[in-house]
Amino acid sequence: MLTPKTEEAVAEAVRGAIAKKLPLAIQGGGTRKGLGRPVQAGDMLSLEKLAGVTLHEPAEMVISALAGTPLSVVEKTLASKGQMLPFEPMDHRAIFGTSGEPTIGAVVAANVSGPRRVVVGACRDHLIGVRFVNGAGEIIKSGGRVMKNVTGLDLVKLQAGAHGTLGVLTEVTFKVLPRPEASASMVFDGLPDGEAVAAMSAALGSPFEVSGAAHLPAGVAGESAQTLLRFENFTASIDYRFKALAAMLKRFGNPRRIDGSASEKLWVDIRDCQLLATPRETALWRLSVKPSDAPRVADIIRNGLTDAKLFYDWGGGLIWLATASVKDAGATVIRAAVKGKGHATLVRASDSIRISVPVFEPESAPVAMLSRRIKSSFDPAGLINPGRMIAEA
Amino acid sequence: MTAILFPEPRADVLARRDFIIDGLSKLVGPSSLVTSEDERRAFETDAFTAYRRMPLAVVLPTTTEEVSRVLAFCHQHAVPVVPRGAGTSLCGGAIPQEDAVVIGLSKMSRILDINYPDRLATVQIGVTNLAITNAVSAEGFFYAPDPSSQLACTIGGNIAMNSGGAHCLKYGVTTNNILGVTLVLVDGTICQIGGEAMDAAGLDLLGLVCGSEGQLGIMTEAIVRILPAAEGARPVLFGFETSEKAGEAVAAIIAAGIVPVAMEFMDKPAIEICEAFAKAGYPMDVDALLIIEVEGSEAEMEATLAKIVEIAKKHGVKRIKESKSAMETAAIWKGRKSAFGATGRIADYICMDGTIPTGQLPYVLRRIDEIVKHYGLRVANVFHAGDGNLHPLILYNVNDPTEAMKAEEAGNDILKLCVEVGGCLTGEHGVGIEKRDLMIHQFNPADLAQQLRVRAAFDADWILNPAKVFPLEGRTA
Incomplete structure (x- = not known):
């Protein structure tokens, strides 16, 4: 295991891999090591020792950190000045049963976002700068520390969600937001999926700045279905908006209100997929569809896979789905259900299933060709996380 | 101005003009193909009007399939292509070259x-x-x-x-x-x-x-x-005696956990130009003006504004003027959004677009003033204060070649300054031809080579908008 402490040492490690023609698997804190396709590598490169917040300017709403910085350190640094990462990154430890500390570099590599994503955008939307070492062992920068920057090709977005296949991230910079003063949840009980998505769409299309919209069908968190809408703001605003939105949504029933830490815990459970985390033997999928298609997609999957269990986040735009870990873990049924409507990612399954079933949605021929050429433009010899996203040709 | 070079038009392409036009005429209807010199003239520049080049031909397709056929033809015959929307680019992003076919998308507007x-x-x-x-x-x-x-x-x-x-x-x-x-x-x-x-x-x-x-x-x-849309939105004008005080107020507002929907800055020359044009009611006895807009219900806007006013007072605000009606709101924004057009009424100008860390605002404004004075020119500053995206408008006379050259040099100095303090060359206008040769100040050769390799994954033969973004020298990928 290589554990470079500086960016230059990362570059040396990559140049060493080039000399030895030995591919590298890239790791942060190791809490997401089941994510993506298994990598066949000669050596492991861990970023854990390349850590530290390098810049935090509260008045400019910007923070930079080395890739191996624990996410908790970034969040604490921001919280000390009343700020936060807006995209609410998920913690994967619950679903993978891993220990250790999630790192900020891995948050970027996997474009990890949480419930607030539906309104404020994903990790990639708040990432404004990256530094990385490409597969030729060169240190490259893109973007910077200012939030408006259109200078040159945007390699920043490209690195977010590339799962470390386009180089080894060494430093990342985000624009951030103030932490809200308070939060509360509006809960409707017993809505069927179609009604729930309609209620969430109405709420998200209202001016009342709902910052989370999730639906937990019956049996996921209690016997009755729950539809949750979150408010985050100054306390007076929350009171006003709760009343105004409840009046607007009265055709869906009389909602309950949950405040403070009880409300916060609900959204952490949704964010981290605690509701489907166990039993760990099941496979876990994330489906991205447009909200109005979500209930129909869910019905098709439930008909085809009788043991499927699921819930909705992002107003219906994200479906978390647990299936039995047998054969293709439901891939045939699931990919047919989302065909033309969105895509499905196999987040958790055994190595053998993740080798035989495409983890990421198969791409159209022209997009697959572009992806291959882009990978090779960063990593011509295919030495960085080879095969993490697609099987090597 | 002649400072920015275009690539030498390729003689082999120019020589094949009749063949190329004949080929295009088989791919799109006659009303979608522009060949006469008079009609092509409408496409020879964009909002970066100091530079112009007459394109070989202009195609105005109406479907994706037409675009596909035209691109396939140009690619097959090695003819450069310049895409164009409405031609409002401030950095010359849509300026053609003599050996290029312009593909204008304005007919695809449904x-x-x-x-x-x-x-x-x-x-x-x-x-x-x-x-x-x-x-x-x-x-x-x-x-x-x-x-x-x-x-x-x-x-x-x-x-x-x-x-x-x-x-x-x-x-x-x-x-x-x-x-x-x-x-x-x-x-x-x-x-x-x-x-x-x-x-x-x-x-x-x-x-x-x-x-x-x-x-x-x-x-x-x-x-x-x-x-x-929010329930309501209200811009408020805050006039300060100095740019420094306005800049400090912006930083203090953000540090207090308030993110207004907009925070726009104007200096005195910009206030005068915009007020003369839009009659927006801007205060004329201040050196710096912030337009701060808040959103929400009546009560929410009141509450947020109260906090902002308190902070502005701490930083010595001299004038506060709240919009009392939709008409006043429209006038306030009309003044700001017509800043470039209103400036154009009194002088020629080039508009810079660098972004800086907002903490550097007072220093950078002072330096911009010095730089522009050094070249014997005037500047008006309007910009997005919350995000540090500057728009210095350098005023000059387009018919005076010496002054035009000075304006361009002053602009380059300002953009290099933006990079020096940790910012970038362009926040929202793009690189185009205008800032192409400055890219080496923001990126080192390895950074640029990586971008060029990614570009090559899409267009290895430099068919698409080839005179833009990347310095003409060192295009190895």
Whole structure:
């Protein structure tokens, strides 16, 4: 295991891999090591020792950190000045049963976002700068520390969600937001999926700045279905908006209100997929569809896979789905259900299933060709996380 | 001005002009092909008017398939292509070259589908920015990025440049507000990048295409996010005796956990120019003006404004003027958004677009003043204070070649200053031809080579908008 402490040492490690023609698997804190396709590598490169917040300017709403910085350190640094990462990154430890500390570099590599994503955008939307070492062992920068920057090709977005296949991230910079003063949840009980998505769409299309919209069908968190809408703001605003939105949504029933830490815990459970985390033997999928298609997609999957269990986040735009870990873990049924409507990612399954079933949605021929050429433009010899996203040709 | 070089037109392409026009005439209808010199003249420049080049021919396709056929033809015959929306680029992004075919997307301007429950709209690429908002405003929605040229500029140009606007402090820029595009690759292949779902599968090609200045392919359709409009919005004018005090107030507002939907700055020359044009009621006895807009219900706007006023008072605000009506609000924004046009009435100008860390504002404003004075010119400053995106307008006389050259040199010095203090060359206008040769100040050779290799993954033969973005020397990839 290589554990470079500086960016230059990362570059040396990559140049060493080039000399030895030995591919590298890239790791942060190791809490997401089941994510993506298994990598066949000669050596492991861990970023854990390349850590530290390098810049935090509260008045400019910007923070930079080395890739191996624990996410908790970034969040604490921001919280000390009343700020936060807006995209609410998920913690994967619950679903993978891993220990250790999630790192900020891995948050970027996997474009990890949480419930607030539906309104404020994903990790990639708040990432404004990256530094990385490409597969030729060169240190490259893109973007910077200012939030408006259109200078040159945007390699920043490209690195977010590339799962470390386009180089080894060494430093990342985000624009951030103030932490809200308070939060509360509006809960409707017993809505069927179609009604729930309609209620969430109405709420998200209202001016009342709902910052989370999730639906937990019956049996996921209690016997009755729950539809949750979150408010985050100054306390007076929350009171006003709760009343105004409840009046607007009265055709869906009389909602309950949950405040403070009880409300916060609900959204952490949704964010981290605690509701489907166990039993760990099941496979876990994330489906991205447009909200109005979500209930129909869910019905098709439930008909085809009788043991499927699921819930909705992002107003219906994200479906978390647990299936039995047998054969293709439901891939045939699931990919047919989302065909033309969105895509499905196999987040958790055994190595053998993740080798035989495409983890990421198969791409159209022209997009697959572009992806291959882009990978090779960063990593011509295919030495960085080879095969993490697609099987090597 | 002659400082910015164009690549030498390729004699072999010019020699084949008749053959090329004949080939294009078989691919599109006669009303979609512009060949006469008089009609081509309308396409020889954009809003960066100091430079112009007459294109070989102009094609105005009406369908994705036509774009595909034209690109395949040009690719096969090694003819450069320059894509064009409404031609409002301030950096010369749509300026052609003599050996290029312009593909103008202005005829593809229909809104194809509006989906309120999923908060998205599917549009043809030549639709104007404001037409999208106008189409959805009756239902209480809007398309968020609002460049000052929004009445004329197309969504295609916005995506190509990753345009911003006054309200991106809260709502983000173009890349944060689009979900997918139909992209025609240089060989004519049509592909869908992204889609109606919130996250796309695989690599974030949409993020790469956004801001790629027409060098990776030609877009024909887009899926954009539409957002619910706030219950109300109110701009308030804050006049300060010095730019430093205004800058300190901006920093203090953000540090207090308040993110107004917009915070716009004008210095005294800009205030005078804009007030003369828009009669917006701007205070004339201050050296710096902030337009701060808040959103929400009446009570929420009151509460937020009270906090902002308290902070502004701590920083010595001299005048506070709140909009009392929709008409006043419109006048306040008209003044700001017509800043470039109003400046154009009194002088020629070049508009800079660098971004700086906002903490550097007082220092950078002082240095801009010194730089422009050094060249014997005048400057008016309007900019997005919340995000540090500056727009110094350097005033000069376009008919005086010496002065024109000085204006360009002053602009270059200002942009180098932006990079020096930790910012960048362009925040929302793009590189185009204007800032192409300054790229070496922001990026080292390895950074640029990496970008060039990514570009080559889409267009290895330099067919697409080839005179732009990357310095002409050292194009090895």
